[in-house]
Amino acid sequence: MSLNSKNLGQDNHPKQSISIDVNVNAIETMLINGIDQISNYQKKNPDIYGDAIISNLQKKKKLIYNINKHEEIFINNQKNNLIKIFKYLKFRYKFYLCGIKKIDLGHPPYVLIEPVSTCNLRCPFCFQTDKSFTKKPFMGVMNLDLFKKIVAELNNLEVGAVTMGSRGEPTLHKNLDEMLSFLSKQENIFEIKINTNASFLNEKLCHTVLKNNVTQIVISADHYIKEDYERLRLGANFEKIISNVDLLYNIRAKYYPNSVTEIRITGIDNERNLDRKKFHDFWIKRSDHVAAGYPVERWNTYENTPHEDINDPCDYIWDRMYIWFDGKVNPCDADYKSYLSYGNVKDNTIKEIWDGEKLKKLRDQHLSNNRNKIVPCDRCGTSFCK
Numbered sequence: 001m002s003l004n005s006k007n008l009g010q011d012n013h014p015k016q017s018i019s020i021d022v023n024v025n026a027i028e029t030m031l032i033n034g035i036d037q038i039s040n041y042q043k044k045n046p047d048i049y050g051d052a053i054i055s056n057l058q059k060k061k062k063l064i065y066n067i068n069k070h071e072e073i074f075i076n077n078q079k080n081n082l083i084k085i086f087k088y089l090k091f092r093y094k095f096y097l098c099g100i101k102k103i104d105l106g107h108p109p110y111v112l113i114e115p116v117s118t119c120n121l122r123c124p125f126c127f128q129t130d131k132s133f134t135k136k137p138f139m140g141v142m143n144l145d146l147f148k149k150i151v152a153e154l155n156n157l158e159v160g161a162v163t164m165g166s167r168g169e170p171t172l173h174k175n176l177d178e179m180l181s182f183l184s185k186q187e188n189i190f191e192i193k194i195n196t197n198a199s200f201l202n203e204k205l206c207h208t209v210l211k212n213n214v215t216q217i218v219i220s221a222d223h224y225i226k227e228d229y230e231r232l233r234l235g236a237n238f239e240k241i242i243s244n245v246d247l248l249y250n251i252r253a254k255y256y257p258n259s260v261t262e263i264r265i266t267g268i269d270n271e272r273n274l275d276r277k278k279f280h281d282f283w284i285k286r287s288d289h290v291a292a293g294y295p296v297e298r299w300n301t302y303e304n305t306p307h308e309d310i311n312d313p314c315d316y317i318w319d320r321m322y323i324w325f326d327g328k329v330n331p332c333d334a335d336y337k338s339y340l341s342y343g344n345v346k347d348n349t350i351k352e353i354w355d356g357e358k359l360k361k362l363r364d365q366h367l368s369n370n371r372n373k374i375v376p377c378d379r380c381g382t383s384f385c386k
């Protein structure tokens with residue numbers, strides 16, 4: 001297996017897949033073989049994105065954009081459900097384009113919902129170490145009815161991907177099972193992802209994740225050596241986390257042979273000296289996909305020195321929305337204290353908030369080279385320059 005890294009994200013702080021090759025040819029062949037079926041579907045559900053994908057397949061025998069490992073795993077897990085795969089590719093293509101081309105799709109294609117804002121760990125690179133943050137009004141738990149209201153609207157808007165998690169550890173929510181069950185019943189949400197530190201990954205939670213067809217569980221684990229891991233994941237026990245991840249891996253193998261759940265290990269190379277091969281070899285035995293990246297300047301975002309060299313418009317204000325536990329809407333979690341909040345789903349619909357003046361103004365500022373006049377956009381360190 002080669003050690004080529006493939007860029008998973010669109011910003012310059014992506015998690016890089018380690019030692020992974022994507023078999024694009026197999027996917028392209030499957031799509032070309034099924035082109036009549038796909039074209040018939042597209043005729044009944046026309047849009048420019050699907051048309052472009054089909055046209056490229058017909059003329060160049062290729063997908064119109066480079067798919068990554070995560071997309072490959074998702075597609076392979078769909079067991080040749082060609083129309084679902086095509087709808088998924090349309091969604092991913094739109095998601096990819098709206099960020100880099102700054103296209104307003106009329107709704108966020110991707111939404112991150114925060115079940116809780118608290119976390120049981122205190123990783124040194126994370127804003128959970130900011131004591132002015134880990135108290136009221138920032139800490140709290142999402143009400144189940146609010147969650148369902150949000151998800152129902154996301155489905156109506158055809159938001160293609162939802163992640164559970166943002167500032168806190170989502171598995172701390174006592175109704176996570178019901179939340180995932182509700183989420184998994186939505187027709188238009190393709191990807192359901194959970195970000196977790198795996199501290200609470202017991203048998204019950206493993207079944208909750210697997211039976212509700214979570215498409216990706218992303219486990220934050222920053223090292224393969226106990227001492228380093230426990231220094232970086234302050235409060236976690238290395239052996240316990242390994243045993244929890246093994247439990248998930250083994251339950252999936254034993255009880256869910258047709259599972260659609262990708263298990264991904266993600267590391268933050270905080271000290272920029274992680275041996276990626278050793279990290280990969282350690283974790284790939286108990287997962288499908290191992291990635292590592294460098295930390296974005298997160299803690300303390302607000303006190304960072306402004307980056308004079310970074311002033312490119314931020315993709316996040318076109319390609320995603322964060323919804324905190326209390327309904328507050330934000331463009332990112334680098335701004336974990338919500339200086340940039342542009343609404344609250346308790347007061348307005350998601351569509352109204354997305355179309356609202358506050359977000360429009362933020363986009364205009366970014367597009368007119370004035371990102372560097374906004375705190376914390378001027379100092380978060382996120383850059384999308386290609």
Ligand code: SF4
Nearest residue numbers: 314331332376377380
């Ligand atoms: S702080 Fe501004 S520039 Fe940075 S990630 Fe958030 S929205 Fe984008």
